[in-house]
Amino acid sequence: MSEIRVVQNLLKHNDEIAAMNRQRLHDAGVFCIDLIGSPGCGKTSLLEATMRRLNQRMNIGVIAGDLATDRDAQRIQACGAKVVQINTGKGCHLDANQVRHALDGIELESLDLLIIENVGNLICPVGFDLGQDAKVGMFSVCEGDDKAAKHPHLVCAADVLLLNKTDLHKHVRFNREVFIKDMRTLNPAVELIELSVVQGNLDRWISWLTSKIQAARSNNTAVAIMP
Amino acid sequence: MSEIRVVQNLLKHNDEIAAMNRQRLHDAGVFCIDLIGSPGCGKTSLLEATMRRLNQRMNIGVIAGDLATDRDAQRIQACGAKVVQINTGKGCHLDANQVRHALDGIELESLDLLIIENVGNLICPVGFDLGQDAKVGMFSVCEGDDKAAKHPHLVCAADVLLLNKTDLHKHVRFNREVFIKDMRTLNPAVELIELSVVQGNLDRWISWLTSKIQAARSNNTAVAIMP
Numbered sequence: 001m002s003e004i005r006v007v008q009n010l011l012k013h014n015d016e017i018a019a020m021n022r023q024r025l026h027d028a029g030v031f032c033i034d035l036i037g038s039p040g041c042g043k044t045s046l047l048e049a050t051m052r053r054l055n056q057r058m059n060i061g062v063i064a065g066d067l068a069t070d071r072d073a074q075r076i077q078a079c080g081a082k083v084v085q086i087n088t089g090k091g092c093h094l095d096a097n098q099v100r101h102a103l104d105g106i107e108l109e110s111l112d113l114l115i116i117e118n119v120g121n122l123i124c125p126v127g128f129d130l131g132q133d134a135k136v137g138m139f140s141v142c143e144g145d146d147k148a149a150k151h152p153h154l155v156c157a158a159d160v161l162l163l164n165k166t167d168l169h170k171h172v173r174f175n176r177e178v179f180i181k182d183m184r185t186l187n188p189a190v191e192l193i194e195l196s197v198v199q200g201n202l203d204r205w206i207s208w209l210t211s212k213i214q215a216a217r218s219n220n221t222a223v224a225i226m227p
Numbered sequence: 228m229s230e231i232r233v234v235q236n237l238l239k240h241n242d243e244i245a246a247m248n249r250q251r252l253h254d255a256g257v258f259c260i261d262l263i264g265s266p267g268c269g270k271t272s273l274l275e276a277t278m279r280r281l282n283q284r285m286n287i288g289v290i291a292g293d294l295a296t297d298r299d300a301q302r303i304q305a306c307g308a309k310v311v312q313i314n315t316g317k318g319c320h321l322d323a324n325q326v327r328h329a330l331d332g333i334e335l336e337s338l339d340l341l342i343i344e345n346v347g348n349l350i351c352p353v354g355f356d357l358g359q360d361a362k363v364g365m366f367s368v369c370e371g372d373d374k375a376a377k378h379p380h381l382v383c384a385a386d387v388l389l390l391n392k393t394d395l396h397k398h399v400r401f402n403r404e405v406f407i408k409d410m411r412t413l414n415p416a417v418e419l420i421e422l423s424v425v426q427g428n429l430d431r432w433i434s435w436l437t438s439k440i441q442a443a444r445s446n447n448t449a450v451a452i453m454p
Contacts, residue, residue, distance in 0.1 A: 020369055035369070038265050038266045038267065038271070038347070039265045039349050039370050039374055039377065039378070040265065040367070040369060040370025040371045040374060066377055067350065067371070067376055067377060067379070067380070068376065068377060068378075068379050068380060069376050071373050071376070073378070090350070090353075090354065090380055092319060092348070092350040092351050118263070119350070120349065121319070121348060121351075122347070122348070122353075123268050123294065123317070123319040123346070123348055124319050124351065125348075126317075126347075127317065140267070140369070142267060142268045142369040142392070143366070145266025146296070146298050147266055147267060148298050149295065149298070150266070150293055150295060150296055150347070151266070151293060151294060151295075152294065152295050153294070153317060163370070167396055167398075168369070168395065168399070171394075171398055172395070173396055173425075198400075200411070217282050219445070
């Protein structure tokens with residue numbers, strides 16, 4: 001029982017800090033996503049490509065989580081983002097307190113979008129609210145068509161799901177209908193965006209992202225002019 | 228401090244049960260591996276191919292860990308293995324107690340080899356001893372050449388590392404020298420076996436596995452005839 005209580009207390013404490021992060025980001029008019037996917041599904045490549053598409057039009061910040069190395073931070077910084085790297089050591093996910101400290105190192109008022117690239121892991125990050133506006137789940141066709149069914153918690157928690165590496169579909173065994181059927185059974189409403197980061201067909205992703213950012217800006221302005 | 232103590236107690240309790248599992252497997256003359264890799268690196272496909280190569284020569288048992296579904300168990304059972312599926316719900320790794328209960332459902336004396344296919348996750352399973360003889364870490368070229376550096380705990384803990392999907396190398400960005408250099412920096416002695424499960428070039432893997440199984444048998448016989 002004491003073990004269960006400790007876990008419950010940790011999650012409650014996490015949620016309280018996440019709520020503070022969320023308020024802070026909303027006050028600054030920043031739209032924030034938590035990007036969750038397995039190691040090598042293409043999260044960092046997606047961020048690089050997203051930066052190249054959007055960094056002339058808006059300011060983007062990134063918090064990059066990894067057990068070790070600052071390789072992701074270096075790659076993303078080279079594309080013009082303001083990056084804070086969090087090395088978690090043996091930690092399998094980011095938590096709200098780590099994000100709170102990372103936010104201290106970012107000038108939020110200058111940002112339009114903050115992307116939190118979570119530690120490569122389809123399981124543990126799902127349960128930890130970080131203060132994001134949207135959870136983005138990412139799979140790739142190389143991982144096999146059973147991954148939606150095998151990771152129901154992510155599929156149910158996600159606001160949008162990305163299916164990457166469609167350029168490799170012809171080289172791997174991946175039954176698209178099976179994947180989509182499993183996904184729809186778990187979360188009938190979730191939006192699926194299929195893309196190939198290396199081929200650069202990111203239009204639907206960019207469109208989804210910019211519409212959310214504009215909505216966040218409008219809300220922020222609306223609140224600001226309310227009495 | 229109390230949270231740290233709980234984690235330490237959990238790990239100590241796990242290690243005690245793992246030692247019991249190990250003794251039980253040694254007494255039965257079973258060689259046991261813990262297979263750890265990210266979702267979609269090819270663990271289940273490797274087990275299917277391994278079964279097809281070895282199930283005429285020996286008896287193989289499998290414990291398959293997943294959050295949800297019994298799809299892996301069904302695939303492996305179709306190849307002739309004795310399978311116990313463990314669904315972990317939101318659990319990100321197998322622990323020794325789950326394996327202990329699974330062992331109750333397997334006639335160990337009839338087995339030569341037991342493969343524990345851990346939950347698809349490169350992080351959490353590494354810290355939990357299950358009672359295995361060898362930890363096998365599995366990567367694929369589709370995940371990128373930075374994964375050894377980003378997952379140092381698995382690289383350091385592994386007795387052998389597999390690099391799968393070499394058939395896709397020509398279609399993806401993967402610098403083999405970078406991957407191997409990072410791996411060697413972390414663990415100079417670990418054996419690396421590069422393979423493509425779909426192409427079936429498993430000779431080095433099968434050879435590694437059979438030599439270990441024979442050694443386990445010899446040790447078991449030697450112990451049995453000692454006074």
